[in-house]
Amino acid sequence: xxxxxxxxxxxxxxxxxxxxxxxxxxxxxxxxxxxxxxxxxxxxxxxxxxxxxxxxxxxxxxxxxxxxxxxxxxxxxxxxxxxxxxxxxxxxxxxxxxxxxxxxxxxxxxxxxxxxxx
Amino acid sequence: xxxxxxxxxxxxxxxxxxxxxxxxxxxxxxxxxxxxxxxxxxxxxxxxxxxxxxxxxxxxxxxxxxxxxxxxxxxxxxxxxxxxxxxxxxxxxxxxxxxxxxxxxxxxxx
Numbered sequence: 001x002x003x004x005x006x007x008x009x010x011x012x013x014x015x016x017x018x019x020x021x022x023x024x025x026x027x028x029x030x031x032x033x034x035x036x037x038x039x040x041x042x043x044x045x046x047x048x049x050x051x052x053x054x055x056x057x058x059x060x061x062x063x064x065x066x067x068x069x070x071x072x073x074x075x076x077x078x079x080x081x082x083x084x085x086x087x088x089x090x091x092x093x094x095x096x097x098x099x100x101x102x103x104x105x106x107x108x109x110x111x112x113x114x115x116x117x118x
Numbered sequence: 119x120x121x122x123x124x125x126x127x128x129x130x131x132x133x134x135x136x137x138x139x140x141x142x143x144x145x146x147x148x149x150x151x152x153x154x155x156x157x158x159x160x161x162x163x164x165x166x167x168x169x170x171x172x173x174x175x176x177x178x179x180x181x182x183x184x185x186x187x188x189x190x191x192x193x194x195x196x197x198x199x200x201x202x203x204x205x206x207x208x209x210x211x212x213x214x215x216x217x218x219x220x221x222x223x224x225x226x227x228x
Contacts, residue, residue, distance in 0.1 A: 034215070043122075043205070043220040044162065093161055107216070109161035 003027060004096050006110025013084055014118055021079045021113045023094030029074035030096035034107075035067075038091040050077055074098075084117045091115075122208050122219035130225045135196050139222045141189040141206030151182055153191045154205040156221060162205055165191075196226045 005024045013019055023033060032051050036044040048064075050056035050071035058064045068080040077096075081088055094110040121144045131137050143151075151168035166173065168180040168189055179192040189206055206219035 036218075044218040046215055046217075049215060091159060107164075109163070112159065112161050114159060 004030075004094065004108045004110045006094050006113060008113060009111060010114045010116075012116045012118065015085050016083055019081045019084055019115060021081075021092055021094070021115075023077045023079070023096065023110050025075045025096040025098060025108070028096075028098045030077070030098040031074070032097045033071055033077040034095045034097070035069060035077075035079050036093045036095070038093065044093065047079075081115065084115070086117045089115055089117045122206055122217050124206050124219040124222050126220055126222060128223040128225050130227060131196055132227055133196060133198060135226075136192065136194045137196055137224060138193075139191045139204055139206075139224075141191075141219055143187050143189070143206075143208045143217075145208065145210060145217075146187060148187075148208045148210065150209040151180075151189050152207040152216075153178075153180055153189075154207055154218075156203045156205055158203075162207075162218075165204070193224075196224075198226050198228065200224060201226045 003026050005026055007022050011019050034049050035047045037047050038044045046059050047062045048056045048058045048069050050069050052071050052074045056069035066082055071077040091112050091114050093112040095107050097107050123142045129137055153165040154162040155165045156162040166175050166180050168182045170182050172181045177194045181190045201224055203221040203223045205221045208217050210217050
């Protein structure tokens with residue numbers, strides 16, 4: 001079964017609205033969570049890295065005021081796309097790094113969120 | 119600039135064929151290497167890690183050449199279900215973050 005739960009799987013919203021995406025680690029504590037964005041036929045691009053209880057580290061070119069990341073607990077990180085515009089339409093995926101019993105430290109991916117901004 | 123380069127393909131092969139993908143990486147400090155498989159609009163799934171001595175998992179063989187900064191994936195006796203995009207993934211060395219290649223698309227035909 002899934003070890004990282006990401007919701008929602010699909011969002012269609014109007015331009016100017018804010019969208020929150022949740023990423024939860026199941027049965028393990030995620031010391032670090034990563035947020036990626038993938039445009040059609042492009043590679044996964046790391047947006048930011050977050051550690052529980054501290055501010056996220058954003059990659060160059062990613063606006064931290066537009067993409068708000070909260071990692072309030074060891075099992076939950078959220079990405080909020082504020083004032084979304086059509087160019088923000090993309091596939092957003094989270095991943096969580098942590099120790100899973102019997103599997104050591106691994107990186108697990110959420111199932112992704114397809115965001116479409118009209 | 120830290121990059122991972124792959125031939126985007128597509129590779130169109132018949133069932134049963136052997137197909138090989140290559141990947142080069144620019145950061146000589148990278149220590150960990152992986153092949154992931156990604157189906158359309160799905161999350162990437164780890165296919166296999168790549169070790170210096172080379173490793174095999176069933177029909178899949180991965181090779182690493184550190185001197186040339188080159189990784190390969192060989193798929194033997196390809197199945198229809200192997201159709202997917204294969205991502206070469208390298209850690210960036212300094213912070214342990216993963217750098218993804220753009221992927222190589224494989225299409226296995228009956």
